[in-house]
Amino acid sequence: VSDWTEMPLHRVAHARSGDKGNRLNIALVCRHPALFDAIAEQMTAECVRAMFASRRPTQVVRYDLPKLHAFNFVLDDVLEGGVNASLGLDGHGKALSFLLLAAPVRVRARDLSLLADRARLPRAAE
């Protein structure tokens, strides 16, 4: 079990979020296909609901997109009225992707080395 390391989610995945009314969508994309299963196991809808508890979600659903090694999280009623009604600065919820990316996740050492290999790939010619 010792080959598992805990780290913030942003080390192994990227996210982007946006609004539809008072509903938040967060797209979470694994940085390598091999990470999908481990992240799927840990980033459950229940876990995301707990992370956003201060915004009182009425429903949290995770949609899996394994071919894209990605997830779409849909959180209902977390935008304090949304862009037309929120008193806050971020009515779109665009910064909320980084609340998700702060989650601690456990990652296998061999999956991390895949990420390192990918980082060493030469850039495509411009």
Added chain:
Amino acid sequence: LKAAVCIDGGFLGEAEISYAGPNASARARLAVETITARMGRRAPGLPVRADAVGLVSVLGDAKGDLLAAAWDASALEDVRVRFAAQADEQALVSVLLDEVEALYCAGPAGGAGVRRRTTPRLASASCLVEGEAARPAVSMLGGRP
């Protein structure tokens, strides 16, 4: 047809004030408590939101629970406090903006750089309408006929 309906959403009022140097976060916190108390007397029932830029200003909640919990652990020396409210009557929104500006003279020491802004708002909702009821037309606002 899917339609988006927009109606008058009243006015959003926002006002900000800065505190810097020793005890800045304690003075910013006192500013939030002061505005909350004064607005409770002058405009009871009007929801007022407070944020502290640099501490909790984006991930916070409208009730302010996250910010209230964050003050104790903070020893910031540069905090910008932001207040916001929305109402149908602009005069009600102005009560908040006036109170924030009044912190210069009747609030925690060293308050600085008040900015205030009022923005008209639209509220919107989606619905369905019968296709036959729609007449395609274009009108230009501010254009010549």
